[in-house]
Amino acid sequence: MIQTVSTQPFTDQKPGTSGLRKKVRIFAQPHYAENFVQSVFDSLDGFAGQTLVVGGDGRYLNREVIQIVLKMAAANGFGRVLVGQGGILSTPAASHLIRASGAFGGLVLSASHNPGGPDEDFGIKYNIGNGGPAPEKVTDAIIERTLSIESYKILDAPDMDLDTIGTATLGGMTVDVVDPVAAYADLMESLFDFAAIRAKIAGGFTLAFDSMSAVTGPYAVEIFEKRLGAPQGTVMNGTPLPDFGHHHPDPNLVHAKQLYDRMMAPDAPDFGAASDGDGDRNLIIGRHCYVTPSDSLAVLAANAHLAPGYAAGLKGIARSMPTSGAADRVAEKLGVPLYETPTGWKFFGNLLDAGMATICGEESAGTGSDHVREKDGIWAVLLWLNILAVRGESVAAIMADHWATYGRNYYARHDYEAIAKDKADALMAALRASLDSLPGTTNSGGTIKSADDFAYTDPTDQSVSRNQGVRILFTDGSRVVFRLSGTGTEGATLRVYLERYVDTDGDLGMATGDALAPLIAAAQDVADIAGYTGMDEPSVIT
């Protein structure tokens, strides 16, 4: 029986960079998840009888919210829901399933790289029929609806069995519990030369993949160990846990320290990688050689044609604004366009749909292509492996060759976490107010050429997104970028992105911290980070 439950708006349901993310205790309030799901449905048109894909990264609350979504989808008139077995779907696998099944859209339950567990984070994101995150015009409609909602519809029915693959009905709706891994693994096999990678592994090439106790475990075991023949144990932390084993499932040098230490040890494997909570990010570390995500994007773009799925070449490359310009030089050499978008994967969808870009990436360890409409951690690892199999060189040799060809974009991101929100807002406001007076001034970073607040006009629909980050550009091409995170759930996080380009005839072998030291001082100088935050050092450097 369909129940109409009266409710009142929550005023804090505005989706951020990637969906709605909140502490579990907020999500677990009566009506909270229901309000948001109904607001999503109310913002959509024409889904009656259509298919909805549902799955998540297995974190705490995943199963409970899936049951709510199933009952609400049935009550609101969806014809069918496809749900991953056990409630599991990595974000890229959900994107693929939406596309492959011709679904109307999907709900991805994840707070991605944020920690999980009863005292940590949960999240819900709506993806549209192209498989990608809802664009701003949809999220804007959702926000508005969350502020006026008065009731939601839910079926009064027992919970569904999520663990048995097969078909059942819920009210008038069909529920298909599907294998979360198989179709995704098949897609990967269609893009990459698995035989060549398998032969390389059989020949003694060693790898380590850290799933960080998050969603990629079953995907990585199937792909790396079963289909590609890597020995059992290649996948570390391969069982998804609701609290990720108390770790922060963010594949960076701080949180993936176990992998990093292994890759820097004397007996390190040839290749190491990690993914995040929901499987869309990737960390790449060669033997004794960390690859920054911005460099990884550039190397993948430069070499993608070596993999069967990209043999025809690239139509274009897209990167988020704070991502380094390393990919720009590759695009220039390939003679393809380079698009610079705001932070967040939702801005790549239109470019991919229009066939304007083939490969996209972000400095935050996200890389992907037009095979789905999300960034894709395992995809990036497989493309690296395919390139390594064809070139027969080490990661370190490939990086050295890349810099010798294109020059090197020294790059780092400094995060200042858990700042009081008013302090962070004040810092950004002061920076914005100083923009006009900065050009022409000189500090330790050099002479400032221009300073602005990044705005983006989508070339496919002309929609404009403003206030996407403050950029300070120096005359020698160096940059410092400031923006506030839109994925956190506690206070504010200031992200400071530092970049310095050194041409092929310059010093390509500096330590990143040394190369960037003048810019780090310049960032402090223009933004008074210590003054506003009281922090002398960033919380995390990636």
Ligand code: VG1
């Ligand atoms: C961060 C990253 C951004 C990424 C987003 C979602 O956003 O900087 O590049 O797209 O997370 O990634 P923010 O607003 O905190 O800087 V995930 O893997 O958390 O979905």
Ligand code: CO
């Ligand atoms: Co993620």
